[in-house]
Structures are given as C-alpha cells and as structure tokens.
Amino acid sequence: MKVLKTEKLSKNFNDIKVLEEINLYVNKGEFVSVIGPSGCGKSTLFKLITGLIKEYEGEVFVEGTESRSYKSPIAYMPQKDLLLPWRTLYENASLPLEVSRKSRESFKERIMPLIKEFGLEGFEDCYPGELSGGMRQRGALLRTFLIESDLMLLDEPFGALDAITRMDMQEWLLEIWRKHNHSILFITHDIDEALFLSDRLYVMTGRPGSIDLEIKVNEPRPRRREVLFGEKYMEHKRNILKVLKK
Ligand SMILES: Nc1ncnc2c1ncn2[C@@H]1O[C@H](COP(=O)(O)OP(=O)(O)OP(=O)(O)O)[C@@H](O)[C@H]1O
Ligand SMILES: [Mg+2]
Known part of the structure; x- marks a missing residue:
C-alpha cells in the first residue's frame, strides 16, 4: 500500500517554476530518500505534502486521501528544526x-x-x-x-552534524525505524547517506526541480557501512553524480 503518492506535483513562486511534475511514492514501511542540489525545491516539496503550502498544481495523496482533505497530522521535521x-x-x-x-x-x-x-x-x-x-x-x-503518524518527513535531519556523529545517527535512525515500522521520506544532500539508509531514492535536478532518476537499493538489512565501497554502490554513485553534474 502507498502511504504517500504525488501526481504531477508542480509549484510556482512568483511566476518562477520551482517544482515540475513530481511523481513519487512511499510504500508502507519503506525508507525513501530525495537527494538533490541546494535550491532544487526539496523543502518546498515537503511543505506541499504537509499542506503548509496549499496552492499547487497536481495532487498529493496521503494514505489514499487527497492531502487537502487528509485530517490527521503528518510527522514532519523541518530543516533546521x-x-x-x-x-x-x-x-x-x-x-x-x-x-x-x-x-x-x-x-x-x-x-x-x-x-x-x-x-x-x-x-x-x-x-x-x-x-x-x-x-x-x-x-x-x-x-x-x-x-x-505512520508517514514521517525528515528534511536533512543530520545536515548540521559532524561526519562521525552523523554516521552514528544514521545507524541509530535505522534501528528506530526498524522497531517502529514507520514509512519515511528523507531529504539529504549526501549521496552516501541516501544510499546507506534507503530502500529507494529519487535524484532531483534544479530549475525547475524535477526527478531525473530513481534508484532501488537492493541491499539486505542490517547493512554494514562497508557496502558503500562495493561495486554495486559505486555504480549507483556514478549514476547519481551523472545526474547531479548535468
Ligand atoms: N516562500 C517562498 N517564496 C518564494 N520563493 C521561494 C519560497 N520558498 C522557496 N522559494 C524558492 O524556491 C526554490 C526552492 O527552495 P527550497 O527551499 O525548496 O530548496 P531546497 O532544495 O530545500 O534547498 P536546500 O537544499 O538548500 O535546503 C528556491 O529558489 C527558493 O528561493
Ligand atoms: Mg531545503
């Protein structure tokens, strides 16, 4: 079952297109990341999903209900909470x-x-x-x-932490996620972080923000950090960089 689904979600700010036709979904219990350059519209995407911004084109479905009429709160940790x-x-x-x-x-x-x-x-x-x-x-x-709320939106929760604390927090978050069985949509700038944590990830590019690549990470859990040096992960990284450097 899809806990979250967006269909052709688009947003303009003062005639400038910030998001263009974003189609993404999160299955129940899935850990999904969105990775993309600064300013490509990631935080805006979360604000549309939570209904903090109500004017947009396209649709957002939470637990199958159009988000404007979805009444329960969605767990959302804003950037710089x-x-x-x-x-x-x-x-x-x-x-x-x-x-x-x-x-x-x-x-x-x-x-x-x-x-x-x-x-x-x-x-x-x-x-x-x-x-x-x-x-x-x-x-x-x-x-x-x-x-x-089953669905959790986390906007760069570890962005401000040093590398070592950050790694500890990633492992800790996976532990908590495993126990509580949440469905997570996670924003990050960090390719390794996205690959280590996620079942699936979306790679965005900017101006206007759109999803250019979707990657399924077929790696059993619990994962060891060494998987990041494996050939499969290197291939994913090359593909992500190709999109981000375009
Ligand atoms: N309320 C607003 N009014 C006008 N423009 C806005 C507003 N909010 C965001 N923008 C613009 O939309 C674009 C996307 O911003 P957003 O914060 O979503 O990017 P981001 O991908 O989260 O960036 P970062 O990775 O730096 O957090 C930016 O160009 C920003 O200036
Ligand atoms: Mg942001």
Whole structure:
C-alpha cells in the first residue's frame, strides 16, 4: 500500500517554476530518500505534502486521501528544526501532545520511554543549550516521533552534524525505524547517506526541480557501512553524480 503518492506535483513562486511534475511514492514501511542540489525545491516539496503550502498544481495523496482533505497530522521535521530554548527537553517533547488535547498525565507515559530509547535519559530537564548537537537532533526527532503518524518527513535531519556523529545517527535512525515500522521520506544532500539508509531514492535536478532518476537499493538489512565501497554502490554513485553534474 502507498502511504504517500504525488501526481504531477508542480509549484510556482512568483511566476518562477520551482517544482515540475513530481511523481513519487512511499510504500508502507519503506525508507525513501530525495537527494538533490541546494535550491532544487526539496523543502518546498515537503511543505506541499504537509499542506503548509496549499496552492499547487497536481495532487498529493496521503494514505489514499487527497492531502487537502487528509485530517490527521503528518510527522514532519523541518530543516533546521530548533528546540525551543526556553523549554527543557521534556517540555519540548511534550509540544505535539499539548496540541493533541490529551491529558497531561498521559504525556509522561508516552514521552519517558522514548527519552530512554533515544538515548536521552537523565537529560529530560536540560535546556537545549545544555545538550550536544547530536542530542538536540535526537530531541527534535523524538518530538517528531510523538506525532502519531505512520508517514514521517525528515528534511536533512543530520545536515548540521559532524561526519562521525552523523554516521552514528544514521545507524541509530535505522534501528528506530526498524522497531517502529514507520514509512519515511528523507531529504539529504549526501549521496552516501541516501544510499546507506534507503530502500529507494529519487535524484532531483534544479530549475525547475524535477526527478531525473530513481534508484532501488537492493541491499539486505542490517547493512554494514562497508557496502558503500562495493561495486554495486559505486555504480549507483556514478549514476547519481551523472545526474547531479548535468
Ligand atoms: N516562500 C517562498 N517564496 C518564494 N520563493 C521561494 C519560497 N520558498 C522557496 N522559494 C524558492 O524556491 C526554490 C526552492 O527552495 P527550497 O527551499 O525548496 O530548496 P531546497 O532544495 O530545500 O534547498 P536546500 O537544499 O538548500 O535546503 C528556491 O529558489 C527558493 O528561493
Ligand atoms: Mg531545503
């Protein structure tokens, strides 16, 4: 079943075409990435899918329903998601629950197990300024996970992290994804990251943003990082670079 599907999705900003006829889909439980150069319209694509931007051409279907009439929230972590600096980690995490009109007592039961699972136990009363970059990012992801939605849209969640932390976070995300069985659409600039994480990936080019290549990564999981040096991956990388350098 397709959790997300776009059909000929196009968007203009002030007569400039930013996205042109984007056709993509995410199957239930699938990890799909979108990779493309800066400015090709990736974040805009997410804003159309979540309904933050409502004017567009073409169609978006979430769980089979046209997104304009899809009522449930979609878990979305915007690029540069910032935890509110004046709220503790726990208070930041509780934000999506506060808007859900559930009782405050029920928050704790939902939040605390995730705090533990996300490796943030003992830090729940810290303010974002007292956490490391990787911890802040896990906190922002935790907040996204508290939105009850199968589909998760993650816009470059690891873009600001150093290479080593980033690799740890990728492996950790796969672990969490495996456990929770989400369907993920993931934006990244990083070819290795996309190939390591994804079942499938779309390669975009800019002006106007369009999908020029779709790659299916037939690599069993769990994957070891060494697969990135294998011949099959090298071939994928060559093909992606060909599109991005066009
Ligand atoms: N609200 C807006 N009004 C006008 N133009 C916009 C608006 N939002 C985005 N754009 C333009 O649309 C284009 C795509 O922007 P977008 O943020 O989607 O790119 P991106 O692929 O996410 O880039 P990056 O990889 O740098 O995050 C850019 O040229 C940007 O200037
Ligand atoms: Mg962006």
